[in-house]
Amino acid sequence: xxxxxxxANLTAARAPGAPRAxxxxxxxxxxxxxxxxxxxxxxxxxxxxxxxxxxxPELYGSGWxxxxxxxxxxxxxxxxxxxxxxxxxARAGDAATKKPLGHARTPxxxxxxxxxxxxxxQETLPNLYxxxxxxxxxxxxxxxxxxxxxxxxxxxxxxxxxxxRPMHPxxxxxxxxxxxRTELAERVLAPLKPDKPQxxxxxxxxxxxxxxxxxxxxxxxxxxGRFRGSD
Numbered sequence: 001x002x003x004x005x006x007x008a009n010l011t012a013a014r015a016p017g018a019p020r021a022x023x024x025x026x027x028x029x030x031x032x033x034x035x036x037x038x039x040x041x042x043x044x045x046x047x048x049x050x051x052x053x054x055x056x057p058e059l060y061g062s063g064w065x066x067x068x069x070x071x072x073x074x075x076x077x078x079x080x081x082x083x084x085x086x087x088x089x090a091r092a093g094d095a096a097t098k099k100p101l102g103h104a105r106t107p108x109x110x111x112x113x114x115x116x117x118x119x120x121x122q123e124t125l126p127n128l129y130x131x132x133x134x135x136x137x138x139x140x141x142x143x144x145x146x147x148x149x150x151x152x153x154x155x156x157x158x159x160x161x162x163x164x165r166p167m168h169p170x171x172x173x174x175x176x177x178x179x180x181r182t183e184l185a186e187r188v189l190a191p192l193k194p195d196k197p198q199x200x201x202x203x204x205x206x207x208x209x210x211x212x213x214x215x216x217x218x219x220x221x222x223x224x225g226r227f228r229g230s231d
Contacts, residue, residue, distance in 0.1 A: 002063030006030050006081040010040045013080035027081040033105035034120055034162055036146025038082040045073040052076055084146035089113045089164040093123035096163035110164035119167040128156040135159065 003020040006027050007013035021027035027035040046052040052059060052067055052074050059065045059076065066077045088100035089110050104110035110118035129135035135150060139159045142148035148159045210216040 004080050021081055031083045034084040034087050035081045036084050037079055039077055039079050042076045087147055087163050093125055093161055104164055114166050117167040118164045121165045122160050122162050124158050124160040128158055130156055
């Protein structure tokens with residue numbers, strides 16, 4: 001298994017003193033937060049493979065580099081671990097994409113938002129896409145930043161996101177985060193707002209006013225009509 005450099009950009013990854021890690025867990029531990037295996041193209045173009053090897057001595061054997069042909073020239077790509085931007089903090093994947101409690105790079109930062117121990121989790125979202133282009137319209141930034149990856153599901157494509165969630169024993173709900181408690185308290189204290197104005201009190205559940213005369217109440221289920229105000 002190859003050991004890849006850990007760095008914030010391509011230049012730093014190629015520096016001789018860049019730290020290395022074999023696995024994502026090792027790289028995450030070194031970075032103090034989520035990482036992803038970036039694949040980035042070197043800026044140089046080469047006329048022949050020999051010219052590429054002369055410029056990049058580690059081209060073969062290290063596992064870091066790959067020689068590709070594109071747009072009429074030989075090019076070299078490099079793989080390295082890159083720290084991902086702060087990941088969303090939420091109880092579930094759906095909330096992480098729509099309304100996270102915040103963002104964090106480390107377990108301590110996530111714990112401060114959740115009010116409970118946090119773990120870095122991955123979750124495949126249910127939406128399916130017919131091709132990469134359609135998926136990238138919605139999730140392009142997530143994928144480029146390393147917070148999501150493309151996976152196959154049921155013959156189509158889906159995204160698996162990375163986010164911080166509460167860490168708690170199975171079957172036991174995690175306590176509400178401070179921001180969730182505040183939001184819940186505000187909702188409890190807020191006055192109830194009906195979907196439509198309340199009907200006048202002298203009209204029963206199965207009654208309605210006549211279109212041609214609002215003083216006449218019609219019984220919608222059974223029985224005769226009556227004038228408003230009469231028993």
